[in-house]
Amino acid sequence: MRYIVVSKESLTIDVAEDYRESGFLVPVELKALNRKLSPLESLVYYNFLYPARYEEDKIKYPGLEQKGIYERYKLIEPPPWMIAVAYIMWAGIIQGLAWDAVKPMVWSAMANLASFGLAPGEDKDEKTQVSFSWARYGTDERKQRDMFIGLKRIYKKMSEDQRRDITNSVIMENS
Numbered sequence: 001m002r003y004i005v006v007s008k009e010s011l012t013i014d015v016a017e018d019y020r021e022s023g024f025l026v027p028v029e030l031k032a033l034n035r036k037l038s039p040l041e042s043l044v045y046y047n048f049l050y051p052a053r054y055e056e057d058k059i060k061y062p063g064l065e066q067k068g069i070y071e072r073y074k075l076i077e078p079p080p081w082m083i084a085v086a087y088i089m090w091a092g093i094i095q096g097l098a099w100d101a102v103k104p105m106v107w108s109a110m111a112n113l114a115s116f117g118l119a120p121g122e123d124k125d126e127k128t129q130v131s132f133s134w135a136r137y138g139t140d141e142r143k144q145r146d147m148f149i150g151l152k153r154i155y156k157k158m159s160e161d162q163r164r165d166i167t168n169s170v171i172m173e174n175s
Helices: 039-060 080-094 099-115 135-139 141-157 160-167
Strands: 003-006 013-016 024-027
Touching: 003 080, 013 099, 024 080, 039 080, 039 141, 039 160, 080 099, 080 141, 080 160, 099 141
Parallel strands: none
Antiparallel strands: 003 013, 003 024
16 A cells, blocks of 8 residues: 655654654545545545635525525545645644745655646646535635644644644554
8 A cells, every 4th residue: 555654853754654653644545435534634624624624615606595405425535645734734734834835845746746646736637626616725826825824823723632633643543
């Protein structure tokens, strides 16, 4: 099984063919649906991606709630590359870094993952995306910045124990 390995010291990304003891590990072959999410995945999924999707719908379809139409849906879990990038952002927040300091690390990680075919590159055609487009979070600086700011806001509201749980979270492999 392949893993995306995020170095906790340098916040760089590598892809390994075997399990390593060091670094934050994200299995590449994750099942997309009905999997128990790690604390970091849950944070990104429920506290950032769902609100982002609802906000997009308010812009695309204004006035639906006033007409009594409420949308409900289930997003698929974030892809492994997004969790790895979220960990880099999270570690940067813990270290007190600003977006301008984290941005080169995120871009380097995305380029590295794209070279392995694990993340969207600049040539992705968003018109082929259905529903929520993950690719925009891999190629659009503004979306990445919004994700960083969202994670930073959540970080400030958490207790030390909650922060530690997220920092030490483990992504479960498929059984």
